[in-house]
Amino acid sequence: MNIHEYQGKQILSKYGIVIPKGRIAYTPTEAKRAASRVSLRGPWMLKAQIQSGARAKGHFLEERAGKKGGIRLIKSRRDIIKNAEQMLGATLVTPQTGPKGKLVSRIYVEAFTKVKRVFYSALVIDRMVPAISLLVAELGELDINELALKHPEKILKIDLPLNQGVGLEQIREVLEFLKLSSRSARSLKRFINGLHKAFLENDASMIEVNPVGVMANGQLIALDTKISFDDNALYRHKDIAQLQDDYEADERELQAAKYKFTYCEFDGNIGCIVNGDGLAMAVMDELQDKGYGAACYLNVKGGVDKDKIASGIKIIMTNPKVEGILINILGGFLRCNLIAEGIIAAASEVGLNVPLVVRFEGTNKDEAKEILQHSKLPVIISDEMDEAADAVIRAIEESD
Amino acid sequence: MSILVDKHTKVVCQGITGNQATFHIKRSLDYGTHVVSGVTPEKGGEMHLGLPVFNTVKEAKEETGANASVMFVPAPAVKYAMKEAVEAELDLVVCIAAGIPLKDMLEVKSMLKGSKTRLIGPNTPGIITPGEARLGIFPENIHQKGKIGIISRSSTLTYEAVIETNRANNLGQSTVIGLGDDMMIGIDFIDALEKFHQDKDTKAIIMLGRLGGTFEEDAAEYYKSLKHKKPVIGFVAGDAIPYGHKMGYAGDVIAQGNISAQDKKEALEKAGIIVVNGINQIHEELLNLFPAK
Numbered sequence: 001m002n003i004h005e006y007q008g009k010q011i012l013s014k015y016g017i018v019i020p021k022g023r024i025a026y027t028p029t030e031a032k033r034a035a036s037r038v039s040l041r042g043p044w045m046l047k048a049q050i051q052s053g054a055r056a057k058g059h060f061l062e063e064r065a066g067k068k069g070g071i072r073l074i075k076s077r078r079d080i081i082k083n084a085e086q087m088l089g090a091t092l093v094t095p096q097t098g099p100k101g102k103l104v105s106r107i108y109v110e111a112f113t114k115v116k117r118v119f120y121s122a123l124v125i126d127r128m129v130p131a132i133s134l135l136v137a138e139l140g141e142l143d144i145n146e147l148a149l150k151h152p153e154k155i156l157k158i159d160l161p162l163n164q165g166v167g168l169e170q171i172r173e174v175l176e177f178l179k180l181s182s183r184s185a186r187s188l189k190r191f192i193n194g195l196h197k198a199f200l201e202n203d204a205s206m207i208e209v210n211p212v213g214v215m216a217n218g219q220l221i222a223l224d225t226k227i228s229f230d231d232n233a234l235y236r237h238k239d240i241a242q243l244q245d246d247y248e249a250d251e252r253e254l255q256a257a258k259y260k261f262t263y264c265e266f267d268g269n270i271g272c273i274v275n276g277d278g279l280a281m282a283v284m285d286e287l288q289d290k291g292y293g294a295a296c297y298l299n300v301k302g303g304v305d306k307d308k309i310a311s312g313i314k315i316i317m318t319n320p321k322v323e324g325i326l327i328n329i330l331g332g333f334l335r336c337n338l339i340a341e342g343i344i345a346a347a348s349e350v351g352l353n354v355p356l357v358v359r360f361e362g363t364n365k366d367e368a369k370e371i372l373q374h375s376k377l378p379v380i381i382s383d384e385m386d387e388a389a390d391a392v393i394r395a396i397e398e399s400d
Numbered sequence: 401m402s403i404l405v406d407k408h409t410k411v412v413c414q415g416i417t418g419n420q421a422t423f424h425i426k427r428s429l430d431y432g433t434h435v436v437s438g439v440t441p442e443k444g445g446e447m448h449l450g451l452p453v454f455n456t457v458k459e460a461k462e463e464t465g466a467n468a469s470v471m472f473v474p475a476p477a478v479k480y481a482m483k484e485a486v487e488a489e490l491d492l493v494v495c496i497a498a499g500i501p502l503k504d505m506l507e508v509k510s511m512l513k514g515s516k517t518r519l520i521g522p523n524t525p526g527i528i529t530p531g532e533a534r535l536g537i538f539p540e541n542i543h544q545k546g547k548i549g550i551i552s553r554s555s556t557l558t559y560e561a562v563i564e565t566n567r568a569n570n571l572g573q574s575t576v577i578g579l580g581d582d583m584m585i586g587i588d589f590i591d592a593l594e595k596f597h598q599d600k601d602t603k604a605i606i607m608l609g610r611l612g613g614t615f616e617e618d619a620a621e622y623y624k625s626l627k628h629k630k631p632v633i634g635f636v637a638g639d640a641i642p643y644g645h646k647m648g649y650a651g652d653v654i655a656q657g658n659i660s661a662q663d664k665k666e667a668l669e670k671a672g673i674i675v676v677n678g679i680n681q682i683h684e685e686l687l688n689l690f691p692a693k
Contacts, residue, residue, distance in 0.1 A: 293640065
């Protein structure tokens with residue numbers, strides 16, 4: 001789960017990390033009030049709160065929102081209202097949002113902070129060590145992913161011990177790598193330990209602070225942040241779980257998550273229902289080899305509740321991009337007959353308007369096939385994954 | 401022969417009184433697995449499925465000689481159950497639960513370091529040595545005793561590989577291990593490859609990899625270093641997942657560089673592993689290795 005920048009900053013500041021003074025605003029009037037609270041004379045930053053990187057490089061779909069991006073430097077008080085009016089309720093498109101963009105429902109008003117230089121920092125889990133790892137880098141013109149691909153040597157990675165803070169030696173290593181003056185040492189230590197503690201205590205899965213600003217006195221300040229939380233640990237963080245912004249999530253994804261299934265969308269036209277992420281990948285690879293692609297997939301995992309499975313199948317059946325459905329279930333924990341019953345229940349509610357191919361293997365597969373054969377639904381039953389893929393493709397081509 | 405588990409393995413089930421545990425332990429018992437006891441805190445002294453239930457793993461080990469655990473406890477309880485198993489110095493733990501918090505898994509991994517205990521999983525179908533022992537949730541009806549070892553990072557794809565060994569003149573399986581679908585796992589390809597190379601009845605190995613981490617690259621390096629190699633057939637899922645798709649963990653790209661399924665296949669191929677593009681090509685490669693007489 002992700003949260004907005006301003007929420008992330010509030011969390012970081014609880015752990016001793018310095019952030020610019022800022023306030024959230026839902027209306028232009030609130031923005032004006034916020035501006036005078038955070039700085040008397042400005043300048044100010046107006047920052048659209050959508051969960052996407054590269055907001056500064058973005059543009060608004062609506063003409064009324066002006067030509068500037070989602071992060072704006074404002075020098076006069078008058079321009080606060082004008083820019084807030086432009087941005088609020090408009091749709092911001094960034095390189096990460098896709099062409100549809102995201103609706104801006106609130107903006108963060110911050111005091112502009114003068115810094116001498118900036119760098120990138122993050123805590124991620126390196127699953128191979130495994131450990132929580134600190135990453136710092138000077139990005140220049142590249143983003144962090146590009147840098148990791150082209151110049152991995154320009155990223156410093158330090159694996160942090162699970163139960164203690166960073167040592168002096170590691171602080172020195174970071175200072176040297178970033179060519180920071182020793183005046184920043186204390187602030188750096190506080191910054192890294194703050195991030196580490198915030199990560200652990202809130203069950204984060206990734207925290208990026210980018211950019212970190214270095215002020216004239218050497219002190220570090222978090223100018224932007226993105227925090228992702230471990231969905232599997234949200235049960236012990238009710239305060240964080242309630243920060244979930246439903247506007248940000250895809251409606252179908254939310255529905256699937258309600259039943260503890262995963263749902264993902266892609267660019268193709270076949271809806272896949274599987275149990276297991278690896279199986280999902282293999283099915284999509286199979287379709288790609290044959291020149292087709294998945295529109296979406298639903299992973300029903302080890303589902304044991306027929307009604308939930310039926311609701312999950314409905315999510316796929318009602319997706320207008322889906323021109324054919326491929327169900328590939330390998331029963332173990334999950335019993336195939338539950339899927340068969342789920343298909344019938346879902347079809348009776350929303351109707352089955354596209355070709356549907358199923359392939360069952362494992363626990364209760366014969367029972368499952370029998371259930372479908374007796375249902376009179378026009379379901380194609382296949383015994384192998386590649387045959388099933390061929391069958392759904394053929395059926396889509398024939399129905400065109 | 402087999403690896404890690406056989407008919408002599410004495411199994412305790414942690415969380416035995418739960419629904420899923422009951423369903424699957426009954427099947428494992430019917431399969432002939434030597435399950436000797438169960439553990440459910442506060443239910444010590446009861447009997448379940450004809451087995452004695454203890455409050456702690458330590459007692460179960462002392463009283464029934466259990467040396468391996470199959471764990472059916474829910475995700476939030478896994479780290480506590482693991483602690484017990486590690487402290488009782490069990491040889492092997494199979495953890496079925498999915499959805500274990502990352503932080504808990506970091507703690508589990510650090511518990512395991514330097515301990516006697518090996519972990520399979522979490523989020524795994526488990527381990528099965530056909531005809532001898534089933535620790536987990538495998539659909540046992542597809543398995544048959546034989547000479548192919550299977551190691552998989554993808555629960556459900558494991559069953560596909562099992563079926564492939566049957567399609568190839570019923571070569572069957574020596575042992576099948578699901579390493580687990582999670583981001584962090586216990587034993588990995590290298591541990592399992594090492595064991596299969598020591599097992600004289602395993603004649604060839606199938607490894608199923610997937611996008612995420614560098615488990616396959618590390619396995620390729622290890623395999624390259626082996627003097628006496630058994631044939632390995634490799635498959636990697638994830639070609640169709642576009643770069644940076646949220647299906648994966650975003651931190652992987654920065655921590656390890658962008659490793660595509662294609663990169664992984666190339667690494668395996670370079671190490672001398674036979675790489676297939678479709679999982680249903682595995683039986684053809686097996687037939688090449690073991691032609692019908």
